[in-house]
Amino acid sequence: MKGAVKTPYFLFEDLPRSYLYIKIQTGYQRFKLKKVKKMIKKLTIIGLILTLLLSTSSSVTQGSTDVTPTITFLMDDEQNTLTVTYVSQPDIPWTDIEVAEGLPSMPFIGNVTVGDIIHCHGPIILRYAPNGEILYSSEFTPDITFKQNNEENKLIVKEIYQMNTPWSNITSIGLAGSYTCHIPTFGFVRAGDVITDCSGVFSLKYVPTGKIIGTFDFTDSGEETSEVGYGWVYGKVLLKSGDTTYPGKDVTVFVNEINENSVNQINEDSSSEIQAHKTLLQKDTNNAIQIQSIQSGRVTFTNENGEYNISNLKIGTYYMIRVVKNKIYSSSEKFIIGKENEGIEVNLVIEISDTRLQVDRSIESGDIGGEINIQFGNNSQYEHEITIYDGINIRPVEITRGKISLIVSSNESSVGKTIAITVDKDMFNTAENIVVEYDGEAISMAENISDVLNPNNDGLHAEYLFTYGANATEILISIPHFSEHEITIFSLAGEAIETLGGVTAVLLYITICVVAAVFFIGAIFIRRRL
Amino acid sequence: MDDILELNTRRKIYNIVAKNPGLHLSRIAEILNMRISLAEYHLVYLEKNQVVVTVKEPGYSRYYIKGEVGTENKKILALLRQEIPLKIVLFLLNNINSQHRDILKNIDVAPSTLSYHLRKLMKNGIVAVQTYGEGKGYSIVNREIIVRLLLKYKPYNLFESFKDVWVDLTVD
Amino acid sequence: MDITTIVIDACITIFSLGLLIVSLFSYRKYKNTKLLFVSLIFLVFFVKGILLSVGLFYKQISDIILNPYTELFDLVILVMLFMATLKR
Numbered sequence: 001m002k003g004a005v006k007t008p009y010f011l012f013e014d015l016p017r018s019y020l021y022i023k024i025q026t027g028y029q030r031f032k033l034k035k036v037k038k039m040i041k042k043l044t045i046i047g048l049i050l051t052l053l054l055s056t057s058s059s060v061t062q063g064s065t066d067v068t069p070t071i072t073f074l075m076d077d078e079q080n081t082l083t084v085t086y087v088s089q090p091d092i093p094w095t096d097i098e099v100a101e102g103l104p105s106m107p108f109i110g111n112v113t114v115g116d117i118i119h120c121h122g123p124i125i126l127r128y129a130p131n132g133e134i135l136y137s138s139e140f141t142p143d144i145t146f147k148q149n150n151e152e153n154k155l156i157v158k159e160i161y162q163m164n165t166p167w168s169n170i171t172s173i174g175l176a177g178s179y180t181c182h183i184p185t186f187g188f189v190r191a192g193d194v195i196t197d198c199s200g201v202f203s204l205k206y207v208p209t210g211k212i213i214g215t216f217d218f219t220d221s222g223e224e225t226s227e228v229g230y231g232w233v234y235g236k237v238l239l240k241s242g243d244t245t246y247p248g249k250d251v252t253v254f255v256n257e258i259n260e261n262s263v264n265q266i267n268e269d270s271s272s273e274i275q276a277h278k279t280l281l282q283k284d285t286n287n288a289i290q291i292q293s294i295q296s297g298r299v300t301f302t303n304e305n306g307e308y309n310i311s312n313l314k315i316g317t318y319y320m321i322r323v324v325k326n327k328i329y330s331s332s333e334k335f336i337i338g339k340e341n342e343g344i345e346v347n348l349v350i351e352i353s354d355t356r357l358q359v360d361r362s363i364e365s366g367d368i369g370g371e372i373n374i375q376f377g378n379n380s381q382y383e384h385e386i387t388i389y390d391g392i393n394i395r396p397v398e399i400t401r402g403k404i405s406l407i408v409s410s411n412e413s414s415v416g417k418t419i420a421i422t423v424d425k426d427m428f429n430t431a432e433n434i435v436v437e438y439d440g441e442a443i444s445m446a447e448n449i450s451d452v453l454n455p456n457n458d459g460l461h462a463e464y465l466f467t468y469g470a471n472a473t474e475i476l477i478s479i480p481h482f483s484e485h486e487i488t489i490f491s492l493a494g495e496a497i498e499t500l501g502g503v504t505a506v507l508l509y510i511t512i513c514v515v516a517a518v519f520f521i522g523a524i525f526i527r528r529r530l
Numbered sequence: 531m532d533d534i535l536e537l538n539t540r541r542k543i544y545n546i547v548a549k550n551p552g553l554h555l556s557r558i559a560e561i562l563n564m565r566i567s568l569a570e571y572h573l574v575y576l577e578k579n580q581v582v583v584t585v586k587e588p589g590y591s592r593y594y595i596k597g598e599v600g601t602e603n604k605k606i607l608a609l610l611r612q613e614i615p616l617k618i619v620l621f622l623l624n625n626i627n628s629q630h631r632d633i634l635k636n637i638d639v640a641p642s643t644l645s646y647h648l649r650k651l652m653k654n655g656i657v658a659v660q661t662y663g664e665g666k667g668y669s670i671v672n673r674e675i676i677v678r679l680l681l682k683y684k685p686y687n688l689f690e691s692f693k694d695v696w697v698d699l700t701v702d
Numbered sequence: 703m704d705i706t707t708i709v710i711d712a713c714i715t716i717f718s719l720g721l722l723i724v725s726l727f728s729y730r731k732y733k734n735t736k737l738l739f740v741s742l743i744f745l746v747f748f749v750k751g752i753l754l755s756v757g758l759f760y761k762q763i764s765d766i767i768l769n770p771y772t773e774l775f776d777l778v779i780l781v782m783l784f785m786a787t788l789k790r
Contacts, residue, residue: 038698042787045699049783052747053776505708509755512712520720528686689728696736699787 068133071097071112073126082118082136097135100125125208134208142206144189144213153218155181155195165189165206170213172202179218358449359420359474366390367453368476369417372406374399375424392417392482401427403490410482416455417482421475421489428466428473428491436477437488438462443477452476464489533620537680539564540572544681547582547593554590579677603679605654610676611685614639614647619656619676627660627667711758715751718744739786743779750775 070088082104092112099106104120118124126136142165145158167184179200184193195204203215362368369392373385382399391412398405404427408419428434436443446452446463455462455478462485467474477487539562546561547553553561559569573593576582583596609615617637622628634644648668651657658671670676722744729737750772757764 042699045695053779505759509708509712512709513716516713516716520717524688688724689731692724692728693732693734693737696740696786697734699736
């Protein structure tokens, strides 16, 4: 067959059709068609099994989240270090942080935690590996000045020193209400460039560093002010419950000034007032107020015009204050903008529940001997603070989600006292069966708060009471007599059941099993009938 | 040989010839791994029942399936899937004009049960009865159709089907 | 743990159990050693399915047994498949 024209096998009528013919160099190679089919069948089966294996393996692996976490870094120029000051999630591994530019020495084991240090020299850009978003860049923010034209609703670039800043690196963010502006999309920023169609209040942000370039007000105030002013901040901490407001206690306020690259702690004040403290807020400076509190509450920044709610209070939270314009704004990015040249009066109002009010009163009257406040802190651990009010010492033995174990003892006398345990609202799920054990034996719930605040009215029986607030859960336990006692609070549902809601998940699983079994058997039966 | 086993073998031969028309005897025997004489025995049966035709060529004969398979009768098929009717039909295919007691000797059921099944088969036109003298003889009505149906439509067997998946998995 | 995982793990368990039963019966009927290996394969699948299912509800099982040894299960399955291929 050498030199024969290549034709498909089935045209060779005299050749048995049970063969597959493939033309090779010297002629037609004969392959038994059946064997080819068998081979294909074998490969298909193996392929299907491999697919099944891969899919079962992948159902177990857990991938990392693609939502960019918020991580703040602080640069120390002298030491050439970058310190982690905040991480929004506890489970970001260092391996998820990649270097886009620079040669830092980074941790590579464990998770990103507050306090971790990166050593670096020169410019550095860090990216979140799963989605490539920039987390930190040490590049400098370009120095751009604008001229604001309120009549024509335009912002004109007056001066810029860095000539290679593309417009695409500049974006706008709103501060209060709606706004518009049309930023050029192509080319580099040059003097004379115009941002048109401006209205409302907005800031311009330099995307690579996240820094604000300028903030502009195009509302009808008619004033032409484009410069950022200076101001100072002072204020008090107040506790508010319903209509009652009274001076807060046990709230420490720090005012820190965060410049571009450093944190200077200006004032540490351990009373409930930041009295007569003034800090000069620089242009484009972010000033942070760190609030530390024993109780969880809602923090409200107020001024004479109204209240601006910020967020829930957590240990170690930083709140940002910016001085920009004539007005005070709050935004979803937790910014407050203060009065130019006049400073901001910031009253930190912490809203608390009625129960807390009662507890505070009981503390004052001495009925509550000691308190432990448990919160899930920023570095993904449970943190606690213990306060001894009247000789009762509380020592934690174990604190995990769904279980608390404490040893209580009295330094002074054996008289009965009540203790207060304040926990995050996620610690105990209201739907779960919660058991409180006193020296290993379950105790019963008190009738009401007055009952639990009186440790002596039930003989030698300890009692407990749970109060669920919007931000925290208050657990009161009345202890009739003191030697040392162990208190354990746990939910029966405990560790076994995961987030889906234990019973529901089990039922769902069983249902799916039944459905799958019915499908399997049914398919076989139907096939038999066909 | 057990009737059903015989039926299975014939099914295999039928399938091979259907997929590869024009095969000759020794090849068929080789594929099925059986003696040539046995293969020939079955092929003769199939030829007699008009299922298979032989084309004789110098040296050897080639086998082909004859004509159309014919329309399936769901009711008949349903009946033939049941064990007792199937056994009765297979027996009757080999033994024309059998009497009740002959059938009873070969199939292990109660007499009344046998009568019941024979009545069903007659009702569906598969079996017909002829009276002669004192006895009644049962025969298959249309041999060719019944033989075809038996060959072509084999009830699904889960375990056989499962085995077939894996049996070809080999490096040979 | 979400609904998708529950559905998949439940189906894995049931289907592997069903196929295990079918393969055992097939082996009994045909006495083909290949089918014995296939039965073992589905047994391992079934065990894996059970562990995956229990791991949905008990994280300890998931962490201690399943996660470190998932690949081992797969390897065992592949080895037995290979042996089934080699068998006559």
